[in-house]
Amino acid sequence: MSIETHPNWFYDFKPMKTLVLGSFPPHQSKHSFPFYYPNKQNRFWKVMSVISGIELVANLSNTQKVIEERKAIMRKLAMGIHDIALKIKRKNNSSLDSNIEIVEFQDIMAIINNHPELEQIVLLGFSAKNSAAQNFIKYTQNQKLLTKFPIDFKIGSENVFFIYNQHREIKCVILNSTSSASRITLNELVSQFSKYI
Numbered sequence: 001m002s003i004e005t006h007p008n009w010f011y012d013f014k015p016m017k018t019l020v021l022g023s024f025p026p027h028q029s030k031h032s033f034p035f036y037y038p039n040k041q042n043r044f045w046k047v048m049s050v051i052s053g054i055e056l057v058a059n060l061s062n063t064q065k066v067i068e069e070r071k072a073i074m075r076k077l078a079m080g081i082h083d084i085a086l087k088i089k090r091k092n093n094s095s096l097d098s099n100i101e102i103v104e105f106q107d108i109m110a111i112i113n114n115h116p117e118l119e120q121i122v123l124l125g126f127s128a129k130n131s132a133a134q135n136f137i138k139y140t141q142n143q144k145l146l147t148k149f150p151i152d153f154k155i156g157s158e159n160v161f162f163i164y165n166q167h168r169e170i171k172c173v174i175l176n177s178t179s180s181a182s183r184i185t186l187n188e189l190v191s192q193f194s195k196y197i
Helices: 044-052 063-077 108-114 132-142 186-194
Strands: 003-005 018-022 079-083 085-090 100-105 120-124 146-148 160-165 168-175
Touching: 018 108, 018 132, 044 063, 044 186, 063 079, 079 108, 100 132, 108 160, 120 132, 132 146
Parallel strands: 018 079, 018 120, 120 168
Antiparallel strands: 003 085, 085 100, 146 160, 160 168
Protein backbone atom coordinates (compact mmCIF):
# COMPACT_ATOMS: atom_id res chain seq x y z
CA MET A 1 0.00 0.00 0.00
CA SER A 2 1.32 3.39 -0.95
CA ILE A 3 0.90 6.48 1.23
CA GLU A 4 -1.69 9.07 0.14
CA THR A 5 -1.48 12.69 1.27
CA HIS A 6 -4.58 14.82 1.80
CA PRO A 7 -5.26 17.24 -1.10
CA ASN A 8 -5.40 20.15 1.38
CA TRP A 9 -8.77 21.60 0.49
CA PHE A 10 -9.10 23.39 3.83
CA TYR A 11 -11.08 26.61 3.43
CA ASP A 12 -10.28 28.96 6.29
CA PHE A 13 -12.77 31.73 7.07
CA LYS A 14 -14.34 33.43 10.08
CA PRO A 15 -16.60 33.07 11.92
CA MET A 16 -16.27 29.28 12.08
CA LYS A 17 -18.46 28.14 14.96
CA THR A 18 -18.57 24.47 13.94
CA LEU A 19 -15.81 22.28 12.51
CA VAL A 20 -16.96 19.11 10.74
CA LEU A 21 -14.33 16.38 10.67
CA GLY A 22 -14.42 13.36 8.40
CA SER A 23 -11.71 10.74 8.05
CA PHE A 24 -10.17 11.18 4.56
CA PRO A 25 -11.44 11.80 1.00
CA PRO A 26 -12.45 8.79 -1.10
CA HIS A 27 -10.08 7.39 -3.69
CA GLN A 28 -9.37 9.82 -6.55
CA SER A 29 -11.39 7.65 -8.95
CA LYS A 30 -14.55 8.51 -6.97
CA HIS A 31 -14.09 12.31 -7.03
CA SER A 32 -16.73 14.32 -8.91
CA PHE A 33 -15.04 17.62 -7.94
CA PRO A 34 -11.91 18.62 -5.97
CA PHE A 35 -13.40 19.52 -2.58
CA TYR A 36 -14.71 17.85 0.56
CA TYR A 37 -17.24 15.04 0.12
CA PRO A 38 -16.49 14.80 -3.61
CA ASN A 39 -18.31 11.51 -4.24
CA LYS A 40 -21.71 12.44 -5.68
CA GLN A 41 -23.20 9.38 -3.93
CA ASN A 42 -22.28 10.86 -0.53
CA ARG A 43 -25.24 12.77 0.93
CA PHE A 44 -23.28 15.37 2.92
CA TRP A 45 -23.89 18.29 0.56
CA LYS A 46 -27.56 17.36 0.05
CA VAL A 47 -28.03 17.51 3.83
CA MET A 48 -26.19 20.85 4.14
CA SER A 49 -28.12 22.28 1.19
CA VAL A 50 -31.42 21.54 2.95
CA ILE A 51 -30.23 22.93 6.30
CA SER A 52 -28.75 26.11 4.78
CA GLY A 53 -31.53 26.72 2.26
CA ILE A 54 -28.89 27.12 -0.47
CA GLU A 55 -29.77 25.03 -3.50
CA LEU A 56 -27.03 23.12 -5.31
CA VAL A 57 -27.57 23.96 -8.98
CA ALA A 58 -24.07 24.04 -10.54
CA ASN A 59 -23.23 21.35 -13.07
CA LEU A 60 -20.52 19.06 -11.67
CA SER A 61 -18.42 19.78 -14.76
CA ASN A 62 -18.15 23.44 -13.66
CA THR A 63 -15.68 22.84 -10.82
CA GLN A 64 -15.33 26.48 -9.81
CA LYS A 65 -19.09 26.99 -9.38
CA VAL A 66 -19.51 23.65 -7.60
CA ILE A 67 -16.87 24.60 -5.04
CA GLU A 68 -18.18 28.16 -4.62
CA GLU A 69 -21.71 26.85 -3.93
CA ARG A 70 -20.31 24.62 -1.21
CA LYS A 71 -18.21 27.42 0.28
CA ALA A 72 -21.34 29.62 0.38
CA ILE A 73 -23.10 26.90 2.40
CA MET A 74 -20.12 26.72 4.76
CA ARG A 75 -20.13 30.49 5.30
CA LYS A 76 -23.88 30.63 5.87
CA LEU A 77 -23.69 27.83 8.45
CA ALA A 78 -20.40 29.16 9.98
CA MET A 79 -19.17 25.61 9.42
CA GLY A 80 -15.63 24.62 8.53
CA ILE A 81 -14.76 21.20 7.12
CA HIS A 82 -11.62 19.13 7.33
CA ASP A 83 -10.46 15.54 7.66
CA ILE A 84 -8.64 14.04 10.62
CA ALA A 85 -5.97 12.35 8.49
CA LEU A 86 -3.12 14.06 6.66
CA LYS A 87 -1.52 10.85 5.35
CA ILE A 88 -3.04 7.40 5.04
CA LYS A 89 -2.53 3.92 3.67
CA ARG A 90 -5.58 2.64 1.77
CA LYS A 91 -6.55 -0.96 0.98
CA ASN A 92 -7.83 -1.74 -2.53
CA ASN A 93 -8.72 1.89 -3.41
CA SER A 94 -11.58 1.59 -0.91
CA SER A 95 -13.34 4.61 0.59
CA LEU A 96 -14.46 2.72 3.68
CA ASP A 97 -12.97 3.98 6.95
CA SER A 98 -12.24 0.36 7.88
CA ASN A 99 -9.84 0.14 4.89
CA ILE A 100 -7.90 3.28 5.80
CA GLU A 101 -4.94 3.38 8.14
CA ILE A 102 -3.84 6.81 9.35
CA VAL A 103 -0.11 7.41 9.04
CA GLU A 104 -0.19 11.05 10.15
CA PHE A 105 -2.88 13.30 11.64
CA GLN A 106 -3.81 16.78 10.41
CA ASP A 107 -2.91 19.68 12.69
CA ILE A 108 -6.42 20.13 14.04
CA MET A 109 -5.06 22.05 17.04
CA ALA A 110 -3.89 24.81 14.68
CA ILE A 111 -7.49 25.28 13.51
CA ILE A 112 -8.81 25.27 17.08
CA ASN A 113 -6.19 27.83 18.16
CA ASN A 114 -6.84 30.02 15.11
CA HIS A 115 -10.59 30.09 15.77
CA PRO A 116 -11.42 31.29 19.30
CA GLU A 117 -15.06 31.46 18.16
CA LEU A 118 -15.17 27.70 17.48
CA GLU A 119 -17.84 26.15 19.72
CA GLN A 120 -18.15 22.58 18.52
CA ILE A 121 -16.56 19.82 16.50
CA VAL A 122 -18.84 17.43 14.62
CA LEU A 123 -17.38 13.99 13.93
CA LEU A 124 -18.90 12.05 11.04
CA GLY A 125 -18.96 8.30 11.39
CA PHE A 126 -18.28 6.12 14.39
CA SER A 127 -18.75 2.41 13.65
CA ALA A 128 -15.55 1.56 11.76
CA LYS A 129 -12.33 1.11 13.72
CA ASN A 130 -10.78 4.00 11.76
CA SER A 131 -13.82 6.28 11.86
CA ALA A 132 -13.49 10.03 12.34
CA ALA A 133 -14.81 9.72 15.90
CA GLN A 134 -12.42 6.96 16.96
CA ASN A 135 -9.42 8.65 15.35
CA PHE A 136 -10.25 12.08 16.78
CA ILE A 137 -10.30 10.57 20.27
CA LYS A 138 -6.85 9.06 19.52
CA TYR A 139 -5.72 12.49 18.29
CA THR A 140 -6.86 14.19 21.53
CA GLN A 141 -4.91 11.59 23.50
CA ASN A 142 -1.79 12.17 21.36
CA GLN A 143 -2.14 15.92 21.94
CA LYS A 144 -2.65 15.33 25.69
CA LEU A 145 -5.85 17.37 25.57
CA LEU A 146 -8.04 17.33 28.64
CA THR A 147 -11.16 15.43 27.60
CA LYS A 148 -14.40 14.92 29.51
CA PHE A 149 -16.68 11.99 28.67
CA PRO A 150 -20.08 11.34 30.27
CA ILE A 151 -20.08 8.38 32.67
CA ASP A 152 -22.16 6.27 30.27
CA PHE A 153 -20.25 7.39 27.14
CA LYS A 154 -19.86 5.05 24.23
CA ILE A 155 -18.92 5.87 20.67
CA GLY A 156 -22.23 6.17 18.87
CA SER A 157 -24.60 8.50 17.10
CA GLU A 158 -25.43 11.82 18.79
CA ASN A 159 -23.13 11.14 21.72
CA VAL A 160 -21.30 14.17 23.09
CA PHE A 161 -18.00 14.72 24.87
CA PHE A 162 -15.89 17.80 25.58
CA ILE A 163 -12.30 18.83 25.00
CA TYR A 164 -10.52 21.63 26.83
CA ASN A 165 -7.83 23.87 25.38
CA GLN A 166 -6.46 27.01 27.03
CA HIS A 167 -9.53 27.36 29.29
CA ARG A 168 -11.90 26.80 26.36
CA GLU A 169 -14.53 24.09 26.40
CA ILE A 170 -15.35 22.71 22.96
CA LYS A 171 -18.27 20.35 22.49
CA CYS A 172 -17.62 17.30 20.30
CA VAL A 173 -20.66 15.63 18.74
CA ILE A 174 -20.61 12.26 17.00
CA LEU A 175 -23.08 11.99 14.10
CA ASN A 176 -23.88 9.39 11.48
CA SER A 177 -21.81 9.13 8.35
CA THR A 178 -23.44 10.66 5.27
CA SER A 179 -21.95 7.92 3.10
CA SER A 180 -24.37 6.05 0.85
CA ALA A 181 -23.14 2.90 2.63
CA SER A 182 -24.91 4.12 5.79
CA ARG A 183 -28.46 2.77 6.20
CA ILE A 184 -29.86 6.00 7.63
CA THR A 185 -32.18 7.92 5.26
CA LEU A 186 -31.60 11.42 3.90
CA ASN A 187 -34.52 12.79 5.96
CA GLU A 188 -33.12 11.20 9.12
CA LEU A 189 -29.72 12.75 8.39
CA VAL A 190 -31.26 16.20 7.88
CA SER A 191 -33.21 15.85 11.13
CA GLN A 192 -30.11 14.74 13.05
CA PHE A 193 -27.67 17.30 11.62
CA SER A 194 -30.08 20.24 11.93
CA LYS A 195 -30.00 19.82 15.74
CA TYR A 196 -26.30 20.68 15.75
CA ILE A 197 -25.54 22.76 12.63
